[in-house]
Amino acid sequence: MTKATYLEAIRQAQHEEMSRDPRVFIMGEDIICNVFGTTTGFVEAFGTERVRDTPISENGFIGAAAGASMVGMRPIVDATIASFLYPAMDQIMSIIAKSRYIYGGQARLPLVIRTCLFYGNSNAAQHSDRPYSMFMNVPGLKIMVPSNAYDMKGMLKAAIRDDDPVLCFEDSTCWTSKSDMPDDPDFMIPLGKGDIKREGTDISVIAVAGAVPLALKAAEVLAKEGISIEVVDPRSLVPLDKALILKSVRKTGRAITVDPAHQTCSAASEISALIVEQAFDALRGPVLRVATADTHLPFSPAIEKALYPTVDRIVTAARTLVGTARPVSA
Amino acid sequence: MTDRPNDRSLEKYRRMLRIRHFEDKAEAIHAAGEIPGALHTYAGQEASGVGACIALRNDDYMVGTHRSHGHPIAKGAKLRPLMAELLGKVTGICKGKGGSMHLSDFSVGSLGETSIVGSGIPVAAGAALGSKLQGNDRVALCFFGDGATNEGAFHEGMNLAAVWKLPAIFVCENNGYAVSTPASAAVPVKDIAERAKAYAMPAIIVDGQDVDAVEAAVTEAVERARTGGGPTLVETKTYRYADHAVNMGRILLDRGAEVDEWRKRDPLTLYRARLLEAGVAAATLDAMEQEVADEVADALQFARDSAYPEQADAFDDVFVDRLPIPDYLTA
Ligand SMILES: Cc1ncc(C[n+]2csc(CCOP(=O)(O)OP(=O)(O)O)c2C)c(N)n1
Ligand SMILES: [Mg+2]
Numbered sequence: 001m002t003k004a005t006y007l008e009a010i011r012q013a014q015h016e017e018m019s020r021d022p023r024v025f026i027m028g029e030d031i032i033c034n035v036f037g038t039t040t041g042f043v044e045a046f047g048t049e050r051v052r053d054t055p056i057s058e059n060g061f062i063g064a065a066a067g068a069s070m071v072g073m074r075p076i077v078d079a080t081i082a083s084f085l086y087p088a089m090d091q092i093m094s095i096i097a098k099s100r101y102i103y104g105g106q107a108r109l110p111l112v113i114r115t116c117l118f119y120g121n122s123n124a125a126q127h128s129d130r131p132y133s134m135f136m137n138v139p140g141l142k143i144m145v146p147s148n149a150y151d152m153k154g155m156l157k158a159a160i161r162d163d164d165p166v167l168c169f170e171d172s173t174c175w176t177s178k179s180d181m182p183d184d185p186d187f188m189i190p191l192g193k194g195d196i197k198r199e200g201t202d203i204s205v206i207a208v209a210g211a212v213p214l215a216l217k218a219a220e221v222l223a224k225e226g227i228s229i230e231v232v233d234p235r236s237l238v239p240l241d242k243a244l245i246l247k248s249v250r251k252t253g254r255a256i257t258v259d260p261a262h263q264t265c266s267a268a269s270e271i272s273a274l275i276v277e278q279a280f281d282a283l284r285g286p287v288l289r290v291a292t293a294d295t296h297l298p299f300s301p302a303i304e305k306a307l308y309p310t311v312d313r314i315v316t317a318a319r320t321l322v323g324t325a326r327p328v329s330a
Numbered sequence: 331m332t333d334r335p336n337d338r339s340l341e342k343y344r345r346m347l348r349i350r351h352f353e354d355k356a357e358a359i360h361a362a363g364e365i366p367g368a369l370h371t372y373a374g375q376e377a378s379g380v381g382a383c384i385a386l387r388n389d390d391y392m393v394g395t396h397r398s399h400g401h402p403i404a405k406g407a408k409l410r411p412l413m414a415e416l417l418g419k420v421t422g423i424c425k426g427k428g429g430s431m432h433l434s435d436f437s438v439g440s441l442g443e444t445s446i447v448g449s450g451i452p453v454a455a456g457a458a459l460g461s462k463l464q465g466n467d468r469v470a471l472c473f474f475g476d477g478a479t480n481e482g483a484f485h486e487g488m489n490l491a492a493v494w495k496l497p498a499i500f501v502c503e504n505n506g507y508a509v510s511t512p513a514s515a516a517v518p519v520k521d522i523a524e525r526a527k528a529y530a531m532p533a534i535i536v537d538g539q540d541v542d543a544v545e546a547a548v549t550e551a552v553e554r555a556r557t558g559g560g561p562t563l564v565e566t567k568t569y570r571y572a573d574h575a576v577n578m579g580r581i582l583l584d585r586g587a588e589v590d591e592w593r594k595r596d597p598l599t600l601y602r603a604r605l606l607e608a609g610v611a612a613a614t615l616d617a618m619e620q621e622v623a624d625e626v627a628d629a630l631q632f633a634r635d636s637a638y639p640e641q642a643d644a645f646d647d648v649f650v651d652r653l654p655i656p657d658y659l660t661a
Contacts, residue, residue: 025463049463055493060452060486067456067470070441071391073463075456090483094446095453104425105647106436139648164649 001180006146009153009181010038010114010170014076016185017160018046021074024160027052027061028078036116036175038078058084062113063091066099069111069165076160079115082169083129096165097140109165112156116170117209119260120308125296130209130261132169136237136270142166142191143237145267147212150179151235154189162191171210171260194241196248200230203318204248204255207231208267211258211290211309218314227322237267245271246279253284256317258309263291288317342384342541343605343615346376346598347622349400352409355626356399356416356430360576364634365416368578369430371570372400377597378503378566379404381544382471385552391439391457391470393450397570398433398443401473407435409629419636426639427647441470447508448481450474451500455487458496458555469555471499471548477508479522488563492529495560499551502565503538509574510583526563538568539595542604 004012018024025046031039032053042051054061058079065075079085085092092113099107119128135141142164146152152170159166181187197212198219207215212233219229232248234241249255255275259268272287290309298304353373360369372379375397383392383404394401402412407423412433415422422428423435431445441457444450454472461468478484479502491498502522506513519525526533532554536547544566551562569592573583602615645653 052494055486055489057486057490059483060455060490063449063452063483063487064456064459064490067393067441067453067458068460068463069456070453071457071460071464071468073460087482090446090449091452094449095444099442099444100649101647102424102428102432103434103436103442104423104427106424106434107442108650139653142649 001182003178004149004153004181005176005178006149006152006170006174007037009149009179010156011040012181013153013156013160014038015042015045017157018042018050020185023072023074024076025050025052025073026076026078027054027065029054029056029080031078035080058088059091062088063095065111065113066091066095066109069109070099070107074160075111077111077113079113081118081127082115082131083118083127085113085115085131092135092141093138097138101140108163110163112159112166112168114168114170116172117260118172119297120173120305122299122301122304124299128297130292132167132237133261133265133267133270135167136267137265140165141238143169144191144235145169145171145209145237146235147171147174147207147209147233148177148179150181151189151195153181154187155191155235158188158190161188166191169209173210174213177213189235191236192239192241194232194234194244196244197231197233198229200228200252202228202252202254203321204230204232204245204252205258205314205318206245206255206271207233207258208237208260210260214309214311215258215314217311218318221311221315222318227318229318234271242274242278245274249275249279250282253282254321255283255287256314256321257287257289258314259289259291260308261291262294263289264294266291285321288321290314290317338384339605340610340618342380342545343601344618344622345380345384345404346541346601347619348409348625349373349376349379349403350598351622351626352399352403352413355630357572357576359630365430366418367429368575370397370575371572372397374571374592374597375400375503375505375538375568377541377544377601378501378538378568379473381541382473382501382548382564382566385545385548386439386469386471389439390468391441391454392473393441393454393457393470394443394473395450395475395478396431396443396445396447397475398431401443402433402435402438402440405435405440406438407433407440409625410632411435413629414633414636417633417636418638419633420639420643421632421636425643425647448474448478448483451478451483451487452490455491455496455498458491458498458561459494461497462494467497467556469497469499469552471501473501473503475508476502476504476506476513476517476522477511479525480516488526488529488531488561491561492531495558497555498561499548499555500561500563501548502563503568504565505568505570507574507583521565523563523565531561531563533563533565535565535567538566539597539600541597541601
């Protein structure tokens, strides 16, 4: 067991899988020079055929990943920042998500598109997107949103071995967090399996990606007030571990969903709807959402930070929920 | 260009006949209400598809477009699963989930026809990248229309294939129109082939009504691709006889005498004359045409006799594992 950061976990997962399987290769913009440190030493180990710098051409190389996967390769695309997926929406939505289906199962697309959620650091609206919920709205894409280094490594290895296309969203607010890493080269966490990050009895806080560490901090604060929080980390949004979420809510009778994405049509919204539809009888109050307000992310740090979910906002929502019997607005 | 009346030239004629008869039948039964959705037919462009695909090996890859019937047939696909697909049957090549715009046959390297204009081009580049990484000598050929060359996907795919010297062949089937828009109103260069210059890619312009000429041009491109020389853009000058599509809104485009002019250079008529001139007996060609007509009739019968998919099949092939079926469909 050695400790590794979230970024190092990505590097290890890729390195191990590329060493294990010659069909795995990686491509993206400036990955040889290795901007974020997830491909350190890769060219030396695997050569420039399997570690490919691409032109700035997201629709082109993400489409090429689709084609390569259809003929037996297992591409990893490093799409740097999630906002850069938009030029490739054509290939992601029309080709990658749908080819297996429209060709009646003839096509297999075992590929991983990795990209980071680059918010909270004055990168302004065009670089700060958290767009995973947009992709939840089209069938055919698996979506993982790990919140710590351990989950990242296990899930990314599983994603690379998965025969379906996977979008891997890497929360930059988690980059430097560390976990103990198992030595097992086949250590994997299957997609679709959520995790209880902290057990509790009063409120289920279902948190997505970088909201998980915030929920854990909020739970500490609330524990001192005698409020017991259960933190549920779905870890992947597609497939979604509905059973784990519903079981937790049935136990606590209260739910808060926390999501760094914009609130409207967010993962938080979808999870809230799931709870209301399938565990209404167990609820002792409304399901509250703590998400990012529906405005763009401004550059100035003076007005950016407060827009996202914070420990304080989660604490306030929890107090509201246990303190009142009637529905309140968030 | 003349050709010996060998097996290969007869095969070209057979495949063109297959496409023409398949399209005629499809149009007729579409009009009769047996095919749901829209129908984009390929009649008139047969020499382009067949000339290009005959230059490929069975294990080479091919990607195409919404005008999807001709390409897989040209690549050697069996007709029964294609016709069944048009009728939305479970025995269809896509199990009734793709339909007229998405014919394919992965068993003969037809990796799917895609109906988002231009979207197949990066995919074909990727298939070619796959060959390169696997160290095999398979090439990937992509068909697309004149209209598709205005899409970013075309330029991104061409650029990627060129900088990576991928074993790809880009075949632009320039039929003069994108729906109602003439190429002259949408493409600023005289020939689409000129666009290859921007990617330092060799280009060939060829008479798309002459199957031998298309074969020769694509053979040159395939040889270059297979031996590490990188991609080529081939522009086939061709023409579609029918409207852009049947059952896709009102497309009132009066092409005047143009259609008749092009029919004078019908690819099947031209090639039949060439085969006769080369000494093939008319009876041989007539017998072949009868066989093809029977084959199409058999495919239609097969399609008609086949079952529709079950409702649960709508949840299959989204992922490797079948999705759960919602209550409202099982109650
Ligand atoms: C991205 C996209 N835009 C628009 C359409 C609608 N559309 C379908 S076919 C077509 C024309 C395509 O023209 P061309 O590429 O020349 O192919 P052709 O139909 O002539 O074979 C259009 C505009 C589409 N399917 N996809
Ligand atoms: Mg056209």
